[in-house]
Amino acid sequence: MLDLYSEGNSRLHTMKPGWKILGLAISGSLLFAVDNILFSIAFLAVTLALFAAAGLPLRRAWAQIRPVIWIFVLIMIAQALFNSWWVGLFVIIRFAVLLMLAGLLTLTTRSSEMIDGIEAGLRPLSRLGLRTRGISLAISLTLRFIPVLASVVREVREAQYARGLERNILALTIPAIVRTLKMSEDISDAIDARGF
């Protein structure tokens, strides 16, 4: 979601994010509610077909599960030892489909649309006093500041390396936290200044 959006004009790209989020929630529930591996395999086929329908190559589907492939290996080993390899395969297919579907959502939905969708979904809760715009802003700030905070930590680390303090965890964390807190004051002012 950080910058995963892939340009396109498919039905999935133009569909309202609320429907896609709802679809993901229902799909995830069904995947784990229906205890049948053939159903999960069929779901996998449908998911791959959705990638194709969105104009996304299958390597983009593979990219969703590649980072967790070692976890899948561990699951398979554990299941094979304590249960059966068949159950391991079943569990892995379920998780893989879920990850690919979640990836498909982020690949076909702009972050602003996603945030608007979440805000719209939460709107009924505003009657209970929940600040839904605040929640959606918090999500967008999280996405925005992941790379910024990473660069803050990198800069502090480089500065401490230059001083020979590469093994001192306090020398890294304290300046990074101080800079982050100072930055948060400015961000808060900036949000106010832009009429939020």
Place this chain on the structure above:
Amino acid sequence: MIEIQNVSLTLDDRPVLRNISLSLSEQRIAIVGSNGSGKSSFARLLNGLRTPTEGSVRVDGLDTRKQARDIRRKVGFVFQNPDNQIVFPIVEEDVAFGLKNLGIPPDTRTEMARDILQRYGLSAHSKHPAHNLSGGQKQLLAIAGVLVMKPDYVVLDEPTTLLDLRNKLRISNAIDALEQAAIVVTHDLDLVKDFDRVLVFENGRVLADDVPNAALNRYVEAMLDA
């Protein structure tokens, strides 16, 4: 017009501004001064981000203490570090953020965002993550995000401090082209030499208030004497 009457500001028991009275009506006003002289705190008073401990700040008759929300729509604020001002991950979405706060419908805000990004040469980056932009492009994006809300005044807090020469010139040109009245806090004396008025701050007071040549000479003298 922005009117500052007998304003003092104390932060954490430390006096930051001391009994300042000014009327700001020129199109281009610069605020210069040493580090810690109170310039940035003064700038934050102008759009109600800070309220004075004593005295009052009025923007076109509106009191920042009572009508801060209305004043923030009249007075745009560009921060020194654009990374602290850009709140959405994608360039176009960040520009649209202020418009959403103004209640502008999605289609119109997309159109307005695209127009202003084109004006600042950022169209090619409109769908890109903001963190991939250069420092100068981020500062231009921060300015675009403020100007798209069509404020009557723009306050810029050290907009060129973090930039190289080429990007300084780009920001300087962008400031020159502003239709709005601009109040610029800066250490970059070249940036302000053609301004209408320069205020020199020192120890929370206005040391000089004059045309650029006279005020900047006074500033340099004060720095050399210190």
